[in-house]
Amino acid sequence: MATKIRGRERLLAKMKALPPEVRSAIKQALAQGADEITDMQKRLVPVDSGDLRDSIAQTWGGGKVRYSSLNAGAETGDPDLTVRISAGNSKVRYAHLVEFGTAPHINGGKFAGSQHPGTAAKPFFFPAYRALRKRVKSRITRATNKAAKRVAAS
Template structure:
């Protein structure tokens, strides 16, 4: 004797609708989180010319680094899904020195015009990863809440 599920068709329809609702909710939460992180990074970055602060940004989908030399990739809903992957990056052709500022430089012997002179190195002035670490739990919670809200919305229809 086979068991019958009352309202099975309606349930399957709701489950098919879930991915598109959830995907759009996750994408919106990711965008809000990326904006929040990049805003904090811009506030923390040392400013001389402002080029480094201008180079901080986020990109959805497959990211091709032109000259960004500090970046973190977050994929929250399935590895390799370009719609639900955001890359936060710093550095460009003008601000090629983003990693030098973030991680510092070691003492070294100069080349070029001042060949043979000793460079004392520079101290790190982190701005990229401290902002990420400070906000990562908040962003993950926002994504979880958005996913749950979207699932309840679809289930309630």
């Protein structure tokens, strides 16, 4: 889900130049939004052992999360203002199979030649992200504008 931003360097320079009060307001709004998204994902995920639900996590600072099957968030950017939400870890490497399902196929390995009927998709990750992203974006914009007005008034 990587996107290209035109003028990214200029944007990053402007973000670094923001006063600490504005950066703090943005980070607080971003943290609240990330919490809402992960909470909804944990409510939507189908639970068998609970390992998949417990693997849904937030990582601050951007970068790629190791062992995750599903990711939402920025690859690069200001580390203080970047959060990545992921599902999957070294124990749970099947989040994408639950989210998107599997097609019927012939098995290999120990049960070679047997027919697997496939599994139905049980989306939990991206529906929560899509449902809340507009609200989160609006909250961040409001926090930015409010903090910028406070800074400008003082």
